[in-house]
Amino acid sequence: GEIKNFTGIDSPYEAPENPEVHLHTVGHEPISLAIQIEEFLSSSLAISGGSIGYLRVSPDRQISPGS
Numbered sequence: 001g002e003i004k005n006f007t008g009i010d011s012p013y014e015a016p017e018n019p020e021v022h023l024h025t026v027g028h029e030p031i032s033l034a035i036q037i038e039e040f041l042s043s044s045l046a047i048s049g050g051s052i053g054y055l056r057v058s059p060d061r062q063i064s065p066g067s
Helices: 030-045
Strands: 050-052 055-057 063-065
Touching: none
Parallel strands: none
Antiparallel strands: 050 055, 055 063
16 A cells, blocks of 8 residues: 555554543444434534534434435
8 A cells, every 4th residue: 555554454453542432333223323422522522513424413412414
């Protein structure tokens, strides 16, 4: 590859020792995981509504597909 020490290509993935967010995906619906991410972002970055990637988060924390 052109990029040296690229994680997953020629450099191993190293899991963080103390991740800020850890999602347990087995047995959970994608929307509940999206809500967990939104809650983390809201509390740590002071996000109140707006778009997160392809998701739209309303001020009352309703999540729907973004445009």
